[in-house]
Amino acid sequence: MDAQQSIIVRSSDLAAPIPDPDRPAPGDLNQELLGTSLWTDDALARAQIPVFDVPLVTVGGGIGSFVLVDLLRIAGVPTNQIRTLTNLDVPWQTYEYLTRVSQIPRTERLRSDATGMPDNIWGFPSYALLEAAKEKTIAPLFNVLVEPIFTDYWTPRAGTAFAAIEREARRVGYFDTLAKGQVRMVRRRHGGGYYTILTPPPGATPTRRIAYRSRFVHIAVGYPGLRFLPDLQEYRQRYQDWTHVVNAYEPHEQVYEELKRRPCVVMVRGGGIVASRVLQRLMEDRWNHRAPTTIVHLFRTFISGTQDRGGPFWRRKGGDGWAYQGFNWPKGAWGGQLKESFEKLEGEDRANLYKKLGGTHTPKRKLWQQQMGRARAEGWYHTVHGTVEQVGRNEQRQVVSRVKLANGSMQDIVADFVIDATGLEGDLRDHRILADLLDHSGAGRNPMGRLDVERSFEIRGTRCEPGGRLYASGSMTLGGYYAGVDSFLGLQYAGLQIVDDLAAQGFCPRIGAQRSMSQWWRWVRNRPV
Amino acid sequence: MTPTLIGRIQTRLFLLLVIGLPWTILVTPLLPRHLGVGTLGGLYATTLTAWFLVGLLGCCIWEPLYHLGQQFRWEKDWPILFGLLTSIPEALVLWSALPAYDTSPASGWTFCFHFFSTWIVMWLFAIGPIKIFLIRYRFRGGRIL
Numbered sequence: 001m002d003a004q005q006s007i008i009v010r011s012s013d014l015a016a017p018i019p020d021p022d023r024p025a026p027g028d029l030n031q032e033l034l035g036t037s038l039w040t041d042d043a044l045a046r047a048q049i050p051v052f053d054v055p056l057v058t059v060g061g062g063i064g065s066f067v068l069v070d071l072l073r074i075a076g077v078p079t080n081q082i083r084t085l086t087n088l089d090v091p092w093q094t095y096e097y098l099t100r101v102s103q104i105p106r107t108e109r110l111r112s113d114a115t116g117m118p119d120n121i122w123g124f125p126s127y128a129l130l131e132a133a134k135e136k137t138i139a140p141l142f143n144v145l146v147e148p149i150f151t152d153y154w155t156p157r158a159g160t161a162f163a164a165i166e167r168e169a170r171r172v173g174y175f176d177t178l179a180k181g182q183v184r185m186v187r188r189r190h191g192g193g194y195y196t197i198l199t200p201p202p203g204a205t206p207t208r209r210i211a212y213r214s215r216f217v218h219i220a221v222g223y224p225g226l227r228f229l230p231d232l233q234e235y236r237q238r239y240q241d242w243t244h245v246v247n248a249y250e251p252h253e254q255v256y257e258e259l260k261r262r263p264c265v266v267m268v269r270g271g272g273i274v275a276s277r278v279l280q281r282l283m284e285d286r287w288n289h290r291a292p293t294t295i296v297h298l299f300r301t302f303i304s305g306t307q308d309r310g311g312p313f314w315r316r317k318g319g320d321g322w323a324y325q326g327f328n329w330p331k332g333a334w335g336g337q338l339k340e341s342f343e344k345l346e347g348e349d350r351a352n353l354y355k356k357l358g359g360t361h362t363p364k365r366k367l368w369q370q371q372m373g374r375a376r377a378e379g380w381y382h383t384v385h386g387t388v389e390q391v392g393r394n395e396q397r398q399v400v401s402r403v404k405l406a407n408g409s410m411q412d413i414v415a416d417f418v419i420d421a422t423g424l425e426g427d428l429r430d431h432r433i434l435a436d437l438l439d440h441s442g443a444g445r446n447p448m449g450r451l452d453v454e455r456s457f458e459i460r461g462t463r464c465e466p467g468g469r470l471y472a473s474g475s476m477t478l479g480g481y482y483a484g485v486d487s488f489l490g491l492q493y494a495g496l497q498i499v500d501d502l503a504a505q506g507f508c509p510r511i512g513a514q515r516s517m518s519q520w521w522r523w524v525r526n527r528p529v
Numbered sequence: 530m531t532p533t534l535i536g537r538i539q540t541r542l543f544l545l546l547v548i549g550l551p552w553t554i555l556v557t558p559l560l561p562r563h564l565g566v567g568t569l570g571g572l573y574a575t576t577l578t579a580w581f582l583v584g585l586l587g588c589c590i591w592e593p594l595y596h597l598g599q600q601f602r603w604e605k606d607w608p609i610l611f612g613l614l615t616s617i618p619e620a621l622v623l624w625s626a627l628p629a630y631d632t633s634p635a636s637g638w639t640f641c642f643h644f645f646s647t648w649i650v651m652w653l654f655a656i657g658p659i660k661i662f663l664i665r666y667r668f669r670g671g672r673i674l
Binding site: 115121122123124125126129144145146147148149150312313314315316317325326330331332333334335336337338339340493496511513516517520 | 530531532533534536599600601603604605606608609610613657658660661662663664665667668669670
């Protein structure tokens with residue numbers, strides 16, 4: 001699979017794109033810089049790229065950057081010591097885009113624990129407690145008390161999290177740290193620290209590029225890219241058909257609109273939470289908007305009951321094709337015994353634990369169980385267990401999937417639309433900044449092929465003495481010593497590890513009990529840090 | 530909650546010391562005095578013994594047992610309801626281990642009020658406010674040190 005097979009849902013597509021300059025301009029990258037891994041101050045001067053000094057730069061400007069800035073501010077770092085390089089206007093922009101197209105509008109609930117609060121490092125009072133107070137009901141508290149034994153996990157509404165991040169961003173002065181533009185690369189600097197090259201919006205600066213010279217750099221650019229299933233990608237290219245075969249992370253509202261107009265068969269591929277969301281939308285449209293849709297749900301791995309994943313201590317619930325799990329890892333991976341296990345393991349052993357706990361899964365939510373049960377009883381929701389060998393088109397211009405069923409026989413499944421909800425993540429190289437780190441800055445891959453980071457979230461092999469440290473947090477670090485990196489709580493953990501590491505180097509005070517208490521009280525009263 | 534065994538033990542001792550002890554000292558004078566524990570001094574001896582035994586039995590028997598139970602959970606977590614319900618078996622065992630109480634209902638009420646009020650205050654502190662003071666607590670499996 002090459003990079004062209006990735007769907008790009010990076011921030012560059014969400015905000016106004018800032019293209020690379022197409023003709024020579026003052027203050028641009030030259031061959032000397034492009035070809036050198038370790039940059040000197042003189043080389044930047046020769047290229048006439050203006051240099052700005054700031055101790056710490058965070059690249060991305062999404063929730064990962066926001067959480068780190070929040071923590072640094074709480075630790076006592078002034079805003080003028082931090083620059084957030086981004087082309088996003090607000091930290092939740094990419095996240096809101098992804099959740100919205102995958103059927104979680106602001107009013108719907110995320111798959112996130114009540115205490116996973118990007119706006120509140122303490123996780124107290126939790127989103128459940130806040131919702132209970134705001135809506136004057138004890139229902140969320142009762143839910144949290146009896147979950148997951150007697151009810152589903154309580155999870156916050158997407159809009160709650162976004163509004164909370166906005167409040168906290170204003171409180172800590174996050175927006176004062178923004179420098180708008182597209183980051184092109186981070187390179188090590190001769191003499192310590194790093195250069196981060198930013199392409200500002202056209203006309204914003206006299207030169208095409210500007211450079212930030214900093215001792216610390218933090219990379220939080222989100223998903224390197226999302227991949228499309230190769231057979232579907234091939235179909236789209238062969239038939240130039242981008243409307244009948246879609247990825248759940250692309251805007252695909254037109255599919256649901258079309259389904260309301262005529263009887264269609266939709267094939268849904270995938271057994272994760274995005275598939276659950278898409279099914280919910282399809283089913284509710286059928287009931288509420290009389291969309292006469294038939295759903296064929298294709299599972300590559302079909303789970304028919306509780307899975308044995310390594311003896312009596314390792315049994316995960318499952319059924320009707322799905323594996324069931326509340327969150328994207330077992331809870332103990334964020335802060336309990338599974339987290340400790342991951343921390344201790346290296347190489348192959350760590351990869352094996354990832355494998356044992358991994359796989360595709362979705363929460364067992366009562367609503368979804370009821371909906372699937374009813375749809376099955378009404379006879380228009382069918383599950384199929386098999387692998388797709390080829391995707392083509394028939395004379396009626398319908399999508400035909402040739403499926404090798406679990407029993408070995410072949411079957412052609414005809415559908416009007418195919419929704420790919422498999423959510424394959426792209427390779428590090430799909431992202432230009434990460435590819436550049438691999439090629440020029442000594443970064444490597446962990447046992448899962450992602451960016452190799454230390455327990456402190458420093459990118460292994462990229463240190464630039466004296467004093468330079470390069471950190472990363474987010475999904476690109478999956479496979480390291482911490483599994484829950486792609487979550488609100490995981491970003492907070494990574495942020496805390498980074499801030500502690502920065503404190504150990506004297507950049508900021510370590511957040512101790514007293515600072516924590518006084519800052520929490522400021523958070524409660526919405527006072528500046 | 531997502532405790533480790535050492536985290537469970539540390540959390541229990543921490544809560545007993547920071548919440549359980551002051552609470553016991555505060556509420557003991559409010560408890561009815563009668564029978565074997567007729568004087569305030571006698572009552573303190575009994576409630577403080579109970580407090581001590583919750584720590585001792587907890588570290589030696591209960592927490593290792595809960596940890597074993599947790600192994601059968603895929604999530605390797607300990608739902609907060611468990612943290613509340615485990616008070617019942619612990620109360621039963623503790624009740625039979627405390628010689629100062631007799632079998633009268635009055636004794637029972639004294640014991641129950643002290644034991645369960647202390648438990649609930651500790652539990653409430655552990656599921657929320659503890660994180661205000663210990664910002665890294667929730668990532669450390671309940672370890673304090």
